[in-house]
Amino acid sequence: MTVNPSGxxxxxxxxxxxxxxxxxxxxxxxxxxxxxxxxxxNDSTGVDFEPQAxxxxxxxxxxxxxxxxxxxxxxxxxxxHYTRLSRQNYAIDLGLFPxxxxxxKHNPRLNEKLARLPGFADIHPLQPKETVQGALELINSLxxxxxxxxxxxxVAMSPKAGAHGELCGILCIRAALEARGDARSVVLxxxxxxxxxxxxxxxxxxxxxxxxxxxxxxxxxxxxxxRLGPDVAAVMITNPNTxxxxxPEMKAISDAVHAVGGFVYCDGANFNxxxxxxxxxxxxxxxxxxxxxxxxxxxxxxxxxGSGPVVLSEALSPYGPLPYTxxxxxxxxxxxxxxDADEFSRAHxxxxxxxxxxxxxxxxxxxxxxxALSYILSxxxxxxxxxxxxxxxxxxxxxxxxxxxxxxxxxxxxxxxxEAIFSDKGFAEGFSTIDVAKALIDEGFHPMTMYFPLVVxxxxxxxxxxxxxxxxxxxxxVALRSIAERARAGDQALKAAxxxxxRRRLDETLAARQPILSYKHPVPExxxxxxxxxxxxG
Amino acid sequence: MRYLPLSxxxxxxxxxxxGAGSVDELFRDVPAEARLSGPIEGLxxxxxxxxxxxxxxxxxxxxxxxxxxxxxxxxxxxxxHVPASVDHLIQRGEFLTAYTPYQPEIAQGTLQVLFxxxxxVARLLGCEVANASMYDGSTACWEAIGMxxxxxxxxxxxxxxxxxxxxxxxxxxxxxxxxxxxxLALPELAAATDAERLIASIDKxxxxxxxxxxxxxxxxxxxxxxxxxxxxHGALLVAVVTEPxxxxxxxxxxxxxxxxxxxxxxxxxxxxQFGGPYVGLFACREKHVRQxxxxxxxxxxxAEGKRGFVLTLSTREQHIRREKATSNICTxxxxxxxxxxxxxxxxxxxxxxxxxxxxxxxxxxxxxxxxAIPGVELVNESFFNEFTLKLPIEARPAVHAMVEKRVLGxxxxxxxxxxxxxxxxxxxxxxTETVSNADVDALEAALREIVR
Numbered sequence: 001m002t003v004n005p006s007g008x009x010x011x012x013x014x015x016x017x018x019x020x021x022x023x024x025x026x027x028x029x030x031x032x033x034x035x036x037x038x039x040x041x042n043d044s045t046g047v048d049f050e051p052q053a054x055x056x057x058x059x060x061x062x063x064x065x066x067x068x069x070x071x072x073x074x075x076x077x078x079x080x081h082y083t084r085l086s087r088q089n090y091a092i093d094l095g096l097f098p099x100x101x102x103x104x105k106h107n108p109r110l111n112e113k114l115a116r117l118p119g120f121a122d123i124h125p126l127q128p129k130e131t132v133q134g135a136l137e138l139i140n141s142l143x144x145x146x147x148x149x150x151x152x153x154x155v156a157m158s159p160k161a162g163a164h165g166e167l168c169g170i171l172c173i174r175a176a177l178e179a180r181g182d183a184r185s186v187v188l189x190x191x192x193x194x195x196x197x198x199x200x201x202x203x204x205x206x207x208x209x210x211x212x213x214x215x216x217x218x219x220x221x222x223x224x225x226x227r228l229g230p231d232v233a234a235v236m237i238t239n240p241n242t243x244x245x246x247x248p249e250m251k252a253i254s255d256a257v258h259a260v261g262g263f264v265y266c267d268g269a270n271f272n273x274x275x276x277x278x279x280x281x282x283x284x285x286x287x288x289x290x291x292x293x294x295x296x297x298x299x300x301x302x303x304x305x306g307s308g309p310v311v312l313s314e315a316l317s318p319y320g321p322l323p324y325t326x327x328x329x330x331x332x333x334x335x336x337x338x339x340d341a342d343e344f345s346r347a348h349x350x351x352x353x354x355x356x357x358x359x360x361x362x363x364x365x366x367x368x369x370x371x372a373l374s375y376i377l378s379x380x381x382x383x384x385x386x387x388x389x390x391x392x393x394x395x396x397x398x399x400x401x402x403x404x405x406x407x408x409x410x411x412x413x414x415x416x417x418x419e420a421i422f423s424d425k426g427f428a429e430g431f432s433t434i435d436v437a438k439a440l441i442d443e444g445f446h447p448m449t450m451y452f453p454l455v456v457x458x459x460x461x462x463x464x465x466x467x468x469x470x471x472x473x474x475x476x477x478v479a480l481r482s483i484a485e486r487a488r489a490g491d492q493a494l495k496a497a498x499x500x501x502x503r504r505r506l507d508e509t510l511a512a513r514q515p516i517l518s519y520k521h522p523v524p525e526x527x528x529x530x531x532x533x534x535x536x537x538g
Numbered sequence: 539m540r541y542l543p544l545s546x547x548x549x550x551x552x553x554x555x556x557g558a559g560s561v562d563e564l565f566r567d568v569p570a571e572a573r574l575s576g577p578i579e580g581l582x583x584x585x586x587x588x589x590x591x592x593x594x595x596x597x598x599x600x601x602x603x604x605x606x607x608x609x610x611x612x613x614x615x616x617x618x619h620v621p622a623s624v625d626h627l628i629q630r631g632e633f634l635t636a637y638t639p640y641q642p643e644i645a646q647g648t649l650q651v652l653f654x655x656x657x658x659v660a661r662l663l664g665c666e667v668a669n670a671s672m673y674d675g676s677t678a679c680w681e682a683i684g685m686x687x688x689x690x691x692x693x694x695x696x697x698x699x700x701x702x703x704x705x706x707x708x709x710x711x712x713x714x715x716x717x718x719x720x721x722l723a724l725p726e727l728a729a730a731t732d733a734e735r736l737i738a739s740i741d742k743x744x745x746x747x748x749x750x751x752x753x754x755x756x757x758x759x760x761x762x763x764x765x766x767x768x769x770x771h772g773a774l775l776v777a778v779v780t781e782p783x784x785x786x787x788x789x790x791x792x793x794x795x796x797x798x799x800x801x802x803x804x805x806x807x808x809x810x811q812f813g814g815p816y817v818g819l820f821a822c823r824e825k826h827v828r829q830x831x832x833x834x835x836x837x838x839x840x841a842e843g844k845r846g847f848v849l850t851l852s853t854r855e856q857h858i859r860r861e862k863a864t865s866n867i868c869t870x871x872x873x874x875x876x877x878x879x880x881x882x883x884x885x886x887x888x889x890x891x892x893x894x895x896x897x898x899x900x901x902x903x904x905x906x907x908x909x910a911i912p913g914v915e916l917v918n919e920s921f922f923n924e925f926t927l928k929l930p931i932e933a934r935p936a937v938h939a940m941v942e943k944r945v946l947g948x949x950x951x952x953x954x955x956x957x958x959x960x961x962x963x964x965x966x967x968x969x970t971e972t973v974s975n976a977d978v979d980a981l982e983a984a985l986r987e988i989v990r
Contacts, residue, residue, distance in 0.1 A: 032930030036654050047621060049971070054895055055902040060758045060920035062788045068661050072886010078653055079623055082651075082880055086632035089639075089647035106541060108636050110587050115811075116625075121701035124611040125813030126949045127602065128941050134600030135812050141597075148581055160673035160814065161869035171715060195863070202861035204715050246567035277565060282572045286803025293869075299871025301628075302648035303638035303670070303833065305815030321711070338707075339956040357711030361614055361676035361704035361802075362813025374594060380584035381577035383539045388543050389561045395877050396564055397552045415564040416554070446637075469543035470552065496841075501643040504841035508642075511838035511850040514826065517667045518657040 030502060033084040037519040040071025046078050089302070090446045096468055096476050098398075100419045101194070102243060103272045103294035108378065111297070111371035120370050125362035135366065136335050146290060147310055149384070151281025154317035155333075156310045156324060158364035162269060163196040165289025166236075166307025168321055168359055170204045172287055172312060173234045173263040173358040175319040182261065184233035190219060192242045192453040197267060203453040208231060213455060216413040217243040217279040221252055228240045228260045238267035238273065240282075240417035243410055244395065244461065254284025261489045263287065264317065272465070273392055273418035275348035276385030286313040292365070296372035307368035318338025318345075318352045321359045335363075390466035391418040392471060398462055401477045405484040409456055418465070424458025428490030433458040436483050438505065441498040443479040539584055567640060603672040604810060604946065608977035612924045612968025613754065613949040614675065614702050614780045616805045618893075619972055624807050624880045626687050628873055638833075642848045648872065649847035652835035656877040662785050662882075663777075663799040664792020665821035669672060669832040670849075670906070671875040672727065672818025674789045675780055675802025676708045681820065681831045681865055681968050682776045683796045686746035687718060688829045688864070690772060695741045699723040699732045700753025702780060703954045709748075718745075724955065727964050729919040737767040744773040746798075751777050751785055751791055754954070755966065756924035765795025774798060781805055782819065783970075784922040786894030805856065807881030808825075808874045817874035823879035827851065845952075893971060897923035901969040908967065911986050917964070924968040929989055933965040936988050945984045 012479030025032045027155045039315050057063065069101065073081060090097070097104035115121060123132055145153045156172075158210055161164035171185070177184055187201035190211040198208040211221040219237065228235075235257050242414045247253065254264045266288040272295045280288050292298045294309040300306075312320055324336045326349045336360075345353030379387060392415075399420035405426035410416070424433045437460075449461040464473060486494055544552075549561070565573060577583065585593075604617050611617070628634065632647060639645030639652075659668035674677040683695050695713075697706060697720050706722060713720050716722075721739055723732060725831040734869035736747050747768050752758045761959055765775040777791030779801035791799045803820035804810075808817055822830055828851065836850035885893060901923040913930035929936055934952035951964035967981075 029838070032757060033650070035650065037657065040883065040886060042887035045625075045886045045892075046884035047889045047893070049892055049896060050888075052896040052899050052971075055899045057787075057898065057920070058902055058920050059898070059922070060760065060787050062760060062920075063623045064756055064785070064787060064789050067791070068785070068790070068886040068887055068890070070661060070882060070885070072888060072889055073883050075621070075623055075884065078880065078884050079627065081883070082627045082633075082876075083646040085650055086627075087632040087647065088650070089632040089636045090641070090642075091632045092635040099636075099637055102637055104635075104637060108541060110948065112629060112634075114591060114594045114598075117595060117598040118603045118605060119595075119601040121809050121811055122604045122617075123601050123812045124609075124617070124810050125615055126602055126611055126953060127946060128605075128938055130938070131602035131941055131946065132812065133598040134573060137600065138594070138597045145581070147812060154722045159676065163866045163869065164677070171711070196866050198861035198864035199863040202863075203866050206716075228861070240838060248567045248569060251569065251572065270937075274568070275566035276578060277574055278568050278572050279574070279578075297874070298542065299634045300637045302633055302636040302645075302651075302876065303872035304869040305673070305817075305871045305874055307815070308871040322707075339953070357580040357706035357714070359677075359711060360674060360814070361702065362674075365814040367815050370594065375591055377585055377590045377593060378541070378587070379539065379665055381581035383584040385541070385574075385577055386539060386542055389564075390542055390549075392564050393544070393549060393556075393561055394880035396556045410570045415558065415565065417567075417745065437641070438643070441641065443910055447641055464915070466542055466544075470548040472543075487765060491982065498643050502646050503643045503844060503846040504847050506642045506846045507838045508848050508850065510958060511848045511961065512853070515834075515850060516837035517653075517827065517834055517850075518660045519653070519826075 005332045031084050033081060034070050034521055036081060037521065040073045041292050042067055042069060042071065044074060046073055046075040069400035086410050094270040095444055096464065097446040098240045098444060098448050099373060100463040101269050103463060103465060105297050105299065105465040106467035107297055107299040108375060110378065114374045115367050115370040120366065125473050137337055138373060139363065139369055141526050142369050145376050146309055150288065150311045151273060151279030152311035153314040154320055156312065156320040158321055158323055159289065159308040159310055160360055160365060161304065161306035162289055162291045162308045163200060165310045165360065166196055166200040166267065168310045169201065169287035169289060170234065171356050172316045172319045173265065174204055175354065176316055177233055179354060184231055186231050187233055188227065188235045190237065192240055193236060193453045194242065194267060194269065194283055197236045201236065211235065216245055217245050217410040219249065219253060221249045221291040225254065225256050226325065228256055228262060232260060232262045232432050234263045236265045236267060240270040243456065244416040244421050245410060246417050250283040265528065268388050269294060270418065273388055275388045276381060277388045281313065286316050292372040297375045298368040298371040305365055305368065309363035318354055319351055321357060321358050322355045323363055323433055324355060325374050355434065394464040394466060394468055395420045397473060398464055398477060403479060419461055419463035421456055422460040425457050427487040431487045431490060431494065433460050435497065436460065436487055436512040438497040439483045440479065442500045445476055458511050580716065602946065607944050607946055608950045608980040609946045610967045610969060610979060610981060611946055611965055613954065614704065614802060615810055616781055616968060616970055617781065617810055617972050618805055619879060620807055620971050621884050622810060623827045624877050627880055628877050632874065633876055639849060642846065649835050651876050653837065653847050653878055655875045656835060658879060658882050659819050660821050661780060662790065662803065663779065663819065663821040664790025665799050666824040668819065668821035669834050671870040671920045672820050672832055673871060674816040674818045675778065675800065676705045676816065678800035678818035679705045679778050679822045680709050680712045682746065682800045683718060683746060684716065685798060685829050685831065686774045686776060689826055692743055692745040693717060694719045696721040696736055696739045696747045696808045697860060698736055698749040699755065700752050701748060701756065703780060705778065724958060725755060727961065729915050729937065731757050733759050733764055736764055740767050740771050740773055742771055744771060746774040748776045748778060751779055752781065752922050752924065755926040756921040757918050758920040758922060759786060759905065761791055761794040761796055776800065777802060781922065781924065783894050783897060786890035787898055788922065797944045809876035813875055815871055817871040818880055825871055829864060832914040833870050841916050851976055853857045896971045900973060901925060904969045907978065907982055908985060909990060913989050923970055924966060927967060928965045929965055932962045932990055936965065939988045940984045941982045945980050947981050947984060
């Protein structure tokens with residue numbers, strides 16, 4: 001995740017020298033592409049159908065009469081439209097994508113292939129269970145791995161993304177507290193947390209309070225202990241935290257929270273740094289979501305779909321959502337739904353299973369489960385451990401190669417985990433993180449996460465991931481060193497960056513002040529304002 | 539390990555630059571007692587592509603593939619033909635391996651797609667604006683109720699008995715934590731929907747009425763009278779569409795006065811995939827856009843005055859607003875939205891209409907044939923591509939008996955409403971363009987034999 005609060009706004013259009021030479025506005029392989037609403041029309045289609053006699057309609061007299069105005073294109077036009085658009089995107093397949101807290105690692109294509117096996121891709125979520133045993137086995141296998149890798153007790157597989165998983169964890173905590181008749185009102189969240197943490201806690205009906213941090217960028221245990229009390233339902237901690245540091249006192253934090261009857265939620269966004277090295281269950285954590293789209297490399301797809309299973313401690317396991325996956329004493333992992341929840345509870349939980357309910361229709365992100373399991377099996381226990389080690393090694397290499405030109409606020413306290421954090425301290429007056437980020441674009445890199453976490457001024461959070469080679473890191477380091485030096489020197493040219501991207505800096509203020517959220521066909525000249533302008537006709 | 543590029547020489551050189559003697563030194567913040575000394579015991583070690591493929595393919599083979607048998611399941615997930623070019627295009631690395639478009643200068647591809655998607659969805663659902671997608675239909679439905687609460691500042695929602703029971707379950711879970719009251723009822727195996735009950739229940743305390751269209755039994759009812767009644771009391775109408783192909787043939791909810799229209803977009807471009815990932819659709823009136831959850835792409839200009847797109851109105855969202863956000867949603871369903879948008883572009887107005895006509899015509903044919911089986915009644919008077927039969931026996935065992943004959947013959951209401959005797963004989967059958975005449979023959983023969 002990242003934030004772009006630049007507030008940047010153009011004073012006047014800059015002279016467009018770069019495309020003055022062409023009639024079309026295209027520049028060789030950089031091709032402009034209109035909207036489908038400008039090139040398609042209501043009568044074009046790229047799909048042929050089988051002949052079908054039309055019967056009498058049974059539509060309750062609600063037949064559509066007005067056109068929808070959905071433009072169609074033939075297949076070649078469609079393929080070209082989307083291919084051209086795709087080329088205006090940066091992607092991991094093109095280069096380093098060091099977006100902190102997002103774990104933009106290589107997406108193995110084996111995973112894509114296996115997710116498309118008809119036995120996984122072409123089965124319906126409500127098929128009778130005897131016809132989907134392989135799918136349930138796959139979910140169970142992944143659940144088994146997630147439980148073992150985290151040293152936890154159960155796992156809720158259905159949450160659709162990280163924030164959805166957070167909600168699942170907090171709802172489990174609330175359900176467990178209610179079950180013992182212990183209404184609590186406060187959730188403690190560090191200031192450095194992802195915005196989803198406080199949003200989630202507030203949604204679940206809790207008052208959110210900050211946890212103080214030390215100058216080393218860690219949770220201040222002494223201050224936390226002072227705040228803990230019978231009103232605290234949970235503490236939400238990100239570990240490794242968003243400054244890229246491991247919380248060395250994690251076990252002591254958990255013990256302190258448990259001592260006052262609260263629960264510990266861990267944001268698992270940074271699990272990549274410790275997978276196979278440390279088990280959150282050994283640190284006293286009660287619930288943690290795992291972003292399959294980060295640690296286990298299911299593709300981000302330009303903003304989803306994600307997948308956020310939540311591993312649960314023994315204390316929280318009985319409260320997880322349906323459908324629910326848990327391992328019983330005999331070592332078998334079960335997928336439990338409404339229809340068999342009671343029976344399962346009696347057989348294996350002494351009737352204690354008290355699910356807080358359902359969070360989604362169906363079973364969760366099956367397509368992501370397949371990819372994640374393929375990733376996990378490919379790496380194995382040894383490979384996953386190597387993932388953590390190489391991701392941490394790569395981040396520390398970046399940190400130590402740049403700390404003389406970029407302020408690294410926590411470097412004094414030791415190594416970082418899988419992401420290195422820098423601030424904008426030392427830049428010339430008027431220069432900020434956004435200028436560095438946009439200059440990186442011109443150098444062929446995706447920028448790092450900017451201005452997050454909020455606790456570091458002008459934060460730059462760099463997460464290279466383990467799938468970057470040393471050569472790739474060296475090139476990035478050379479580029480970022482040069483840009484950092486220019487920012488320190490106050491090189492005005494940085495302010496114009498990017499100049500080589502498909503677009504120059506975009507006016508976000510204009511977009512928010514006068515929102516244009518869907519395409520409106522232009523009114524032809526001379527037509528009265530408000531007259532329909534032949535929409536969809538193209 | 540094929541995915542890890544560092545060599546041992548690289549690692550040594552990098553450790554030297556860092557000034558650490560070993561990788562373990564980098565983990566020194568992790569307390570020694572919590573540190574694992576080697577790969578977790580009992581778990582397998584790394585494996586070749588071939589070995590992984592063999593293992594997963596063995597699991598895949600244990601499933602009955604929808605495309606290989608007569609298949610008639612719906613109830614919120616539908617099997618439609620997806621043109622080959624859709625899957626090809628969404629696998630382009632520039633779409634597949636991009637992140638959320640936070641750096642718009644190098645994400646115009648994703649942003650323009652989202653802008654086009656928003657426009658297609660808004661027009662299809664009959665609304666002014668749509669967002670860049672939600673997780674799925676069920677979570678979009680819950681978010682709509684939350685949005686109605688924020689707009690009306692009321693906390694009672696009336697839920698139609700025709701709403702998908704999984705969607706109802708999601709809303710019940712969430713309402714427990716937000717303090718919303720939900721008026722709920724079970725559907726009846728009858729031709730009429732519960733529109734009258736809904737209208738009679740609306741009062742000044744109600745935030746919204748939630749109606750699925752077509753509903754869980756496949757029935758279609760005019761939403762206009764419900765919208766009118768809701769508006770007369772200052773409440774909103776939330777319409778839920780789980781089969782968007784229907785809107786190629788029937789009026790959109792927005793046209794009939796719905797204020798918020800949400801839906802499951804899986805039908806268009808996204809395969810069945812055992813329930814996910816899918817793509818939630820969310821549309822509303824322009825005046826309510828600042829209360830809408832989820833990401834939004836908007837048009838703007840760059841420094842040279844060229845048209846471009848950015849994520850916008852993010853002051854509604856959690857990364858800015860933290861605990862005051864409209865929702866905790868962070869991810870959308872970008873790649874599925876792309877698949878939806880490409881498929882919709884291939885169809886266009888003409889193709890969508892034709893697809894909808896074929897679905898409806900085939901469903902009418904099949905309904906008439908099945909209703910002719912002695913003892914089997916067609917519950918619906920109206921439907922699009924999905925209808926409910928009342929069998930002379932419980933539908934749940936009938937579905938299992940059909941599996942024995944290698945027919946996936948619909949969804950039993952016993953599965954969706956466990957323990958509800960009045961619904962136990964209900965069987966919901968979906969018929970799409972993918973169903974062949976031979977499939978229909980097989981379904982009819984199987985059902986005829988089972989109910990005899």
